Amino acid sequence: MGDGLSRHSGGSPSDDEIGREQEYVSMLYQRLDDLREQAFRRLTEELRVTGGTLQARSQRDSAVRMYSEQVEQFSAVENGLCFGRLDTDEGERHYIGRIGIFDTDGDYEPLLMDWRAPAARAFYLATAANPQGIRRRRHLRTRQRKVIAVNDEVLDLASASPTAHEELTGEASLLAALNAGRTGRMRDIVETIQAEQDRIIRADLPGVMVVQGGPGTGKTAVALHRAAYLLYTHRRELSSRGVLLVGPNATFLRYISQVLPALAETGVLLRTQADLFPGVNARRTEPATTAAVKGRPVMVEVLTNAVRDRQRVPDEPLEIELPQREILLLDPATVHAARDRARRSGRPHNLARAVFDIEVIHALADQVAERIGADPLGGENLLEEADVAEIRRELGEEPEVRATLDELWPVLTPQRLLADLYASTDRIATAAPMLTADERAALHRTPGGWTPADVPLLDEAAELLGEDDRAATARRERIRALQREYAEGVLEIARGSRSIDVEDEVDGGEILGVTDLLDADRLLERQEEADRLTTAQRAAADRSWAFGHVIVDEAQELSPMAWRLLMRRCPSRSMTIVGDVAQTGALAGTPSWAHALEPYVADRWRLTELTVSYRTPTEIMSVAADVLAEIDPALRPPRAVRSSGFPPVSRDVPEPRLAAELVEVATTEAAGLTDGRLGVIVPAARVDYLGAAVTAALPEAAVGEQPDLENRVVVLTVAEAKGLEFDSVVVVDPDRIVAESPRGRSDLYVALTRATQRLTTLTPTPPPPC
């Protein structure tokens, strides 16, 4: 605080001034159209050409990828292309926008500077106390292609007039963004990034950085802009290794899904924990207590035991009948020795099977050799070493022998191992003697789908088992499916190009679109020949992919087992970890960052903090602060940046009237929204009942798994509301929310801090029995 920043609105710049800016902005849009058209043209030309050498095809494939990405990017930055201008002390002007545009006709001067370029940084950091050579910062507000307002800040200490929010940059534009109605989709903040956020966004790539901040401090926004910044600044490195962003649930990923494309970045892989094991779609649900058991580090030992349990030694000798009715005997001591040998090899289970096979087959071949090569005169065995080797080879191909080996040391997929473990109380008892009877009972279940907490266990199992041929085949199939999706995407972009008539120029009048000449299968074939995939495609299909950078949002929710998985995905330990330990809801979640990170990086991680809440107004923050103090009196809430002017309302309602009262409140709140959204947050146990009441009265309300946030009214649980926000929020039955989980107070804190404007709390009296 206290930079003494002067905020001249510059008076309000005249209409002439807006007119001059309009001219410039229109020129930029014209350039954008030219660039897009050029990329369309090149894309369609590349797609039409067939044949040629392998190298030519491969080059063409790269070109197709490049031009289709360009077309997408130029379309994505349409809104708010240019949003700022810096006037320097030397009298230069720099326009700042979503991408860089250069004067290719002239001397390649930048017409628009990418917000991530070093020279654009002053737009976010310059203050009157430290103007960084900037005389004036101008915010341009546009609607579609029209300039609708201009806000100036003159960075001049002499005329400084301290305000309540001296630390804010571009206050007018910031407050306009914060007070705008929500749409159910997160917007980017590129026009109004604040200084404390900018420092995190542009922090160095290497190392583990934790971003701790209370609700609404912009952690998610910062994480996404950091991804865009890192891809811009370290393009070469990160475009080959990829960036992974992990969020808490599918609804949240949809909520944030438009931010990176609007920043012209499409290469970041967005995933929930449930999607991090390729080929598994973990949508099954289970009690929070079961997920908590599965998240504990002791599960490594449980899985190790479960694998060892599948490496069997029979109690009695086994008979193996060969085709000529010859019977071989495999005694327990031989199997025991083979198992020891295989275990000592240090290889994962599936790869150690080869060692086991060799040992057993050697012993069986010795038996055969003993019989057929015995010297009737009692001398040495008559068979040569080559004969014995041939016997081993034949035995190795005998179905009966293979069946016995499969039984004693089966090749397993992670799914098989885990499904068999969960399905059998005996297997659980053997693998998990260190768990309590209740914990073991929690693991027991019938097969049929996977839960998010299973995903880190599948990944751990995959490490213990090693990859066999089946896993590699499954990966190839996943890659093919993704390639096909990509091929269709490219053709979709090309279809859009039909309005630009490049086709008839090439064909002398015959109007044939690219998509008439090439279908997704043929494009896919071409791609496969060249074996080219986007980084994100390859990474999505490959469990063992090592990302160049990993960003985790709502990271406080991750269990120790989930951290193990993520650390495997990021051996370079270049990570941005974003969260708030006061909001931890998962029982196996993170009580402290040191606790989560020390096993992997000791104390080599850095903590940064965000201290200002942009979402939650002062009125609501003071209600939430009371709950925060109950969680831990040492915790401080973030400072709210603005007041909404709406004091929160708290009502006691007789339990039998709760649903009716909720409907009334929701109807009134929804009617009061012009273009915003209403969130109704309810205890998990009452979501069906209360959700049905609200949807009966307000049919546009969304409720249920993955509700559509673009609906005007959404009814959801706290777990589903994580990371989201609404203009108005109704929190129903806060006591029950607290009672539903040992982390219930944190859940209530999350619920209370989802509103940008208005908060109503409905408390049933007497409370319903839990």
Ligand SMILES: Nc1ncnc2c1ncn2[C@@H]1O[C@H](COP(=O)(O)OP(=O)(O)OP(=O)(O)O)[C@@H](O)[C@H]1O
């Ligand atoms: N500099 C900014 N300019 C404009 N809006 C901002 C800025 N910083 C944050 N916001 C807005 O504030 C709201 C809260 O941001 P965000 O969701 O990133 O916070 P968070 O810290 O992740 O919250 P939570 O912990 O509750 O999930 C969003 O609407 C975001 O767009």
